[in-house]
Amino acid sequence: MTRVAVATAFGGPEVVEIVDEVVAQPAAGQVLIEIRASGVNPIDWKLYSGAFGSDESTLPMRLGSEAAGVVEAVGAGATGPAGPISVGDEVIVTGVTGAYAERLLAPGDAVLPKPSSLSWEEAAGFLLVAGTAYDTLEVASVAEGDTVLVHGAAGGVGSLVVQAALGRGARVIGTARPENHDALRAYGAEPVEYGDGLRERVGALAPDGVDAAIDTVGTDEAVDVSLALVSDRSRIVTIAAFGRAEQDGFPSVGGGNAESAERRKAARLTLVAAARDGELTVPVAKTFPLDRAADAHRELQGRHPRGKFVLVP
Structure with missing residues (x-):
């Protein structure tokens, strides 16, 4: 039993x-x-x-x-x-x-x-959060030299997106409550508080623009700021705002997506090895x-x- x-x-x-x-x-x-x-x-x-x-x-x-x-x-x-x-x-x-x-x-x-x-x-x-994070970064084609905006950067998935993006050589700006900013700095990210004025705060940190955005929260604020700052909509990826993704023409992952499931499955051993070596926590x-x-x-x-x-x- x-x-x-x-x-x-x-x-x-x-x-x-x-x-x-x-x-x-x-x-x-x-x-x-x-x-x-x-x-x-x-x-x-x-x-x-x-x-x-x-x-x-x-x-x-x-x-x-x-x-x-x-x-x-x-x-x-x-x-x-x-x-x-x-x-x-x-x-x-x-x-x-x-x-x-x-x-x-x-x-x-x-x-x-x-x-x-x-x-x-x-x-x-x-593995669930690490696989989801990996999926978002693959779809957004995040690579060395990119500036990436991560919404919900201190959350379960968000913190893995931050670590994995930094591991790819990207610069990461992450939204979070003020009490979580030190944790994001410890990873090597640049924290900003979400809420009114978010677009301006991110713009001040990245005056040359943002290359990609990962949304782990699904709010209209996260989507609207991403659309305003990222010129290539194929590089905005959400795990939560499925309706907005369909409406505004940018990718979503998860939610029963078969391609997402295959990407995550193929990455399992690599992700476990990264956790073993302390590269992802x-x-x-x-x-x-x-x-x-x-x-x-x-x-x-x-x-x-x-x-x-x-x-x-």
Whole structure:
């Protein structure tokens, strides 16, 4: 048996419950993982909020798409992106359903080796945001010498966009609340406060213009400032303002985009290696026991500390 967090209806965090489920032994190509930590992401609560529809046949809805743990059992021929998987391997699992659990049955292709340099919490919360950040920078063609504006630069995805863009040799200007400016400076970015006058503040820092913009927040302010400052709309990329992207003719990533999924999948081993070597880091803001998954979602929807939320069974 395993304890699993599920949404029993569509609505707010109050619909999240912990239930007991039977876990099968892994079939060919599968692995059974004892979960040590599970990453919490906004998509987890958006799925049961009704934002993407309310098909009751999807209920109860298992939650969570990324985790880290120890391989407990292995089905015949189970192989991951890095090769064969063995009992006792410390792993990261991503792109799955039901990662809010004590134990998880997953396809081998979703399982990657966990670097020993990462804690369980760091490993569990890394790949979704790192993959999203990588996707935005690839689509925006960010390269050495570019000046890049990152909206929501201190957020889970935003902080990875900042680090990865700097790693490509770009100059980064990032929007954030004043209390997060020192953290952005520590990465090597130039922080600005969002709100009235943002266009002018960015323009003062980059009088020669901005080459690309990455929007991780989805506000009209972020889109309008990006459109005003970036001449090539193909180099404005959003992960949230899907309606504005379609309306104003600039790219979005994620949201079920098959090309995005393939780019992120292909980059997994490279991103894990970057985390292993300390080139990319994800701050863990707060951990919650599995029983408090609903509380984690409540806090995530409001003003919360910089970094990722993680569940610990």
